[in-house]
Amino acid sequence: MAYVIQGETGDWELVIGLEVHAQVISKSKLFSGASTLFGGEPNTQVSLVDAAMPGMLPVINEYCIEQAVRTGLGLKAKINLTSVFARKNYFYADLPQGYQISQYEYPIVGEGEVILDMPDGSTRKVGIERLHLEQDAGKSLHDQHPTKSFIDLNRSGVALMEIVSKPDMRSPEEAAAYVTKLRSILRYLGTCDGNMAEGSMRCDANVSVRKAGEPYRTRAEIKNVNSIRFLQQAIEYEARRQVDLYEEGGQVVQETRLFDSTKGETRSMRSKEHAHDYRYFPDPDLLPLMVAQDFVDGIKAGLPELPDEKKERFMGDYGLSSYDAGVLVAEQANADFFEAVGKGRDPKLACNWVMGDFAAAMNRLGRSIDNPPVSAADLGGLIDLIADNTISGRIAKEVFELMVETGKAPAVIVEEKGLRQVTDTGAIEASIDAVLAANGDKVAEYRSGKDKLFGFFVGQVMKATGGKANPALVNEILKKKLG
């Protein structure tokens, strides 16, 4: 269903393109040997290069090149064997060079694509325009002093990948799905940890609106969006603002806007008026970056199975639905856990347990997949007990809760608590006889056509046996006796 904004003059369509800045996972910076670790004492992870001392020269980190190529391949993108670093000139207190080393006309990665997994199980393709390598700036703290800003250059010079999408998204949900999927791919590749709270993944949104069938109208760029939820809020707000502006007879101006998460609104950043005049030119300190096809092929051969391929495999080999498979593969650790549980077992049953009771327990207890409430082996053991009819599915839920509580293996709990399913037909028959004898009136009603009472009898028998009677046998024998 298409997302529309209803205005006074009719329906408006939303057009969104995203620029994601993803911090490259590397030990040292893009052009210096200083550490990239998060959270160090201020200005301790800074080399003279990062502080832009006179005469310092940048030397590129070969691993960052590899990471950018790996990411490009993960986005099914064209790798440019020759790319060029350029200076993007602007003045800001946390940019000691007075320019950012970036890539402009010749980025290292060209066009690619990301497949979105929408909440309803459908998929959508979003084009990637380019990916380029660039330096991060330092960090400014504005709230430490009434008249001064504090500057920490630890982040200055850390490698970033700027990943630019095509303006292919049409709703806030698609934008959220894009960032989620991109983050998942980067984590699988091990090229970015995707931690938005720590700023290792940041997002700017280009938003415009138009009437159906129109060419693109002027866009505004929203900065400072540090969570997926805020991204959706910022886009919703901005789209509404633009529609209202047009309908009041105004015009949208191309500008940078800041998202204020406490007020839930975007506002103009006047200081950025001239900001788009960056006067890019090739950095004379750096020769063109050449990578060999062999180098690219080597990285390609070592790529892990990525979310889309894994999803395909889960749907094909295990018969999972698109939705279930999409949820399981979003995090590699979840997918691995599912495969450990499901190996040699009924995959749908394993999927239901991992996404159902197990996920619920994990959320309830605030645990993570790396520190699960129940191990994959134990959860698999529980499924085995269901499969060989030792316990029923209903009892299994009880056993599971006891596993979470005690950490004991499922078989041990079943023995200790005497939860083994009754499959002795004689014992079940005796229970059924007792239930039928005690409910003579209901038996008569059933026989005169009130079929719905069958469930009542099943319930009574299960109650009488403490839930341990094999449900299939109960059904079978009941039918015979009532028939």
Added chain:
Amino acid sequence: MSLDKNTVRTIANLARLEVRDDELEHLAGELSNIIHFVEQLAEVNTDGVAPMTSVVHMDLPRRVDAVTDGDCQDKILANAPEQQDGFFLVPKVVE
């Protein structure tokens, strides 16, 4: 191509250079002369020649991904007009 006074004013602003109004005319002339000088290169036919950004016949030198530098806060802050708790202090820049 020639530069007019307004363009010079914009460039000066972007470069954070303070230029008095009575200097603009003169600077516009000087900068235009430099551009005209370089523009002579346009006479050379470069059809089919790939643009280049360097005349050096060598590959971009690379380094391995290892921490070999940093941990010199004193040196980094040595020239700072103002500092506190290991941070540079600058006039407040915020919206």
